Amino acid sequence: MHLRAADPEIPPQLHDRASDNWRPLLAIADAVGEPWPARARHAAVQLSGNKRNAETPAAALLADIRDVFTEAGADRMESRLLAIALASKDEGPWAEWRNGKPITVNQIAAILGPFGVHPKTIRFGDKTAKGYLLADFEDAFARYVPSER
Helix, strand or coil: CCCCCCCCCCCCCCCCCHHHHHHHHHHHHHHCCCHHHHHHHHHHHHHHHCCCCHCHHHEEEHHHHHHHHHHHHEEEEHHHHHHHHHHCCCCCCCHCCCECCCCCCHHHHHHHHHHHHCCEEEECCCEEEEEEEEEHHHHHHHHHHHCCC
């Protein structure tokens, strides 16, 4: 069947995960013909386009973690410093995550766990501490965080 080999054009507003989800539906719309290709793409952008407010808390956390690493220019970060950096962000819920209190290192770890990202003991100069390596986030960033926010 030619739908299996279809590679429909994906609207640029859809990030990786959304484009993966919409790909088969857009292929069907293309196969059916007008007016469905345009309608399907419009629906995809309206329902799954790159909207910061539509992010899940987990995806928002990933995006903010990416920003923290970028702003710090670091390839590793202590868990406690990551929690402090997240809580100090002007935008986002991290300063008052639970019951008006800032997000904790344990809460961050719990949210990141399903993405396969876990804190580990890392060397920071002459000491070691629990933290995260930027490289461990690559897959999660690629899958769940739009490249442009």
